[in-house]
Amino acid sequence: MFSIPTFLESLVPLFWAARYTLLISVAGIALGLVIGTLVCAARLSPSRALRRAGAVWVSFLRGVPLLVQLLVFYYSLPLFGLDVPAMVAAIVTVGICASAYISEIWRGAINALPRGQAEAAVAIGMTPQDVWRRIILPQAFTLSLPALINELILLVKASSLVSVVGILEITRASQAQAATTFRPLEVYLAAACIYLVINLCLAALGRYLEHRTAV
Amino acid sequence: MDLLQTYGPALLRGFGVTVLCWALGTLFGMTLGLLIALMRHYGPRWLNWIIQVYIEVIRGTPFLVQLFVLYYGGPLIGLRLDAVPAGLLGLTLYGSPYFAEIFRSGFRAVAPGQIEAARAIGMSEPSIVRRILLPLSLVSALPALVNFSIILTKETVILSIITVPELMYQVSRMSAETFRFVEANLVLALFFWGLVETISRLGRRLETRITKHLLERT
Numbered sequence: 001m002f003s004i005p006t007f008l009e010s011l012v013p014l015f016w017a018a019r020y021t022l023l024i025s026v027a028g029i030a031l032g033l034v035i036g037t038l039v040c041a042a043r044l045s046p047s048r049a050l051r052r053a054g055a056v057w058v059s060f061l062r063g064v065p066l067l068v069q070l071l072v073f074y075y076s077l078p079l080f081g082l083d084v085p086a087m088v089a090a091i092v093t094v095g096i097c098a099s100a101y102i103s104e105i106w107r108g109a110i111n112a113l114p115r116g117q118a119e120a121a122v123a124i125g126m127t128p129q130d131v132w133r134r135i136i137l138p139q140a141f142t143l144s145l146p147a148l149i150n151e152l153i154l155l156v157k158a159s160s161l162v163s164v165v166g167i168l169e170i171t172r173a174s175q176a177q178a179a180t181t182f183r184p185l186e187v188y189l190a191a192a193c194i195y196l197v198i199n200l201c202l203a204a205l206g207r208y209l210e211h212r213t214a215v
Numbered sequence: 216m217d218l219l220q221t222y223g224p225a226l227l228r229g230f231g232v233t234v235l236c237w238a239l240g241t242l243f244g245m246t247l248g249l250l251i252a253l254m255r256h257y258g259p260r261w262l263n264w265i266i267q268v269y270i271e272v273i274r275g276t277p278f279l280v281q282l283f284v285l286y287y288g289g290p291l292i293g294l295r296l297d298a299v300p301a302g303l304l305g306l307t308l309y310g311s312p313y314f315a316e317i318f319r320s321g322f323r324a325v326a327p328g329q330i331e332a333a334r335a336i337g338m339s340e341p342s343i344v345r346r347i348l349l350p351l352s353l354v355s356a357l358p359a360l361v362n363f364s365i366i367l368t369k370e371t372v373i374l375s376i377i378t379v380p381e382l383m384y385q386v387s388r389m390s391a392e393t394f395r396f397v398e399a400n401l402v403l404a405l406f407f408w409g410l411v412e413t414i415s416r417l418g419r420r421l422e423t424r425i426t427k428h429l430l431e432r433t
Binding site for chain 2: 059067071076079153156157158161163164170175187188189192200203
């Protein structure tokens with residue numbers, strides 16, 4: 001039967017493993033923001049080739065399951081003579097995957113801004129750089145904050161997949177724990193609880209930000 | 216070429232299992248989701264509360280962990296399932312809250328006047344659901360339904376981790392035996408890309424057809 005002590009005991013090491021889950025998701029979203037901004041810029045650029053390349057990037061990364069991306073990336077690195085730790089490979093893969101979604105979030109937010117904002121800025125004589133830097137981007141960022149938090153929640157869940165390349169985050173740690181205790185039910189439920197707590201906190205943060213930035 | 220001869224049948228079988236899991240998982244998930252949405256719409260408050268918890272739990276945890284709980288934890292409480300049924304049950308449970316939310320917002324998009332009018336002419340509640348609420352909400356929910364079904368095709372690869380013999384599982388076995396990890400996974404990636412692009416094209420065609428048809432009737 002379900003043993004509550006086993007459940008509670010497995011919470012501690014899994015909680016400790018959660019730091020890798022958080023590291024991968026947070027570093028992943030940071031990298032995704034950088035690449036995603038570039039991709040978004042490419043998709044909005046006047047050059048046709050750049051727009052096309054951006055669209056292919058987004059469609060490929062959104063069309064291929066993350067697990068497959070992870071394995072492609074993980075196994076192809078040595079071909080280029082790159083011997084990086086599994087952790088780095090995982091963060092880079094998660095970041096690249098997130099970049100596709102983030103660029104779409106950005107694009108949506110930029111398109112959602114009323115046209116008059118940019119036109120007014122041009123009318124009072126701002127340079128195009130200033131219009132982007134001071135008018136469009138700050139507003140787009142506030143608009144997209146809830147969606148970005150949502151993306152972070154998705155990444156926390158997606159990071160469970162990097163367990164297949166051997167990183168001891170929550171899922172991998174729970175597998176090891178289940179193998180030694182022979183109590184998979186309690187251990188995996190404990191893992192589920194930790195994920196749930198992390199994501200509920202993030203969701204609360206998202207709601208708070210949404211309220212604060214609502215105009 | 217040799218590779219294809221040796222592993223072709225296994226890959227084909229794997230593809231079959233992938234399609235089967237996806238189709239049934241989507242169908243069951245959508246059905247369960249619809250039931251959940253209806254229960255939230257018509258059920259008592261306490262039921263709504265339980266459903267809310269269920270939705271939060273499923274949406275707040277990774278699919279992989281849910282599968283582990285079902286497949287490896289299940290036997291401890293007498294739920295002994297083979298990999299494929301466990302995977303199907305997992306997909307159904309995983310998809311249901313997302314589908315439920317899609318249906319719920321579809322219900323909300325139905326103008327209240329439509330329901331009131333149906334009541335006023337004396338239609339019974341079940342037939343209002345069947346003939347007014349569902350058809351109208353399906354139209355507005357269709358893009359989201361198609362979208363989430365596409366997301367589910369990608370989730371099926373995770374079933375390989377609990378040894379469901381679907382496409383990814385067969386590809387991993389093949390690459391482990393031939394040491395062609397990169398090529399095998401790259402081909403798999405291209406395959407999924409094509410699949411997802413095709414399904415979303417078909418989905419868009421379906422959407423325009425269905426909405427056009429209904430627009431003409433009104």
